[in-house]
Amino acid sequence: MPPSPIREDLVVQYVHIPLEPRSNPTGTLIQSMPMxxxxxxxxxxxxxxxxxAVQNYLTFHHDLKQPEDAASPLLSLAFGFGGLIASYTDFIFPVPKSTKIIGKTAEKIAETVTSVVSSATSTATA
Structure with a gap:
């Protein structure tokens, strides 16, 4: 039987080196998009x-040291839901009809101004 190829004097003890905190360039985007x-x-x-926000929550590492200015992933998730809810407020609180009437009046005024300007331009160039 041949001798064992393992030599105890060549064994190196494992030393765990923790990862450094990652810089997250999307942090500003994640925080400002819902706003x-x-x-x-x-x-x-x-x-x-x-x-x-969901992607940030799913990729968050609890064992890594986070930068001091990084927001909690749960907070960014709450802001994400808040931004989505705020963008759908017109379904929850519909626009009153008086605002629609004002919009139609403004549309008529815009048509009148456009016709006046186009007629003035045509007489000036003729």
Whole structure:
């Protein structure tokens, strides 16, 4: 039987080196997208903000040291839902009919101004 190829003097003890905190460039995007959806009431921004927040929540590592300015993934998830809910407030609280009448009046005024400007332009060029 041949001798054992394992030599105890060559064994190296394992030393665990913890990972350094990762810099997350999407943190600003994740935090600001739901706020933009809230202000603009844009449904696409609301869904994108919620999607990014869910992705941030699923990829969060509890064992890694996070940067000090990083928001909690649960907080970003709550902001994502808030942005989505804010973009759908027109379904919860419909626009009153008086606002629609004002919109139609503004549309008529815009048509009148357009016709006046086009006639003035045609007489000036003729």
């Amino acid at each position: 933009a959806a809230m202000f603009m009431k844009n449904k696409l921004l609301g869904w994108s903000g919620l999607t990014f």
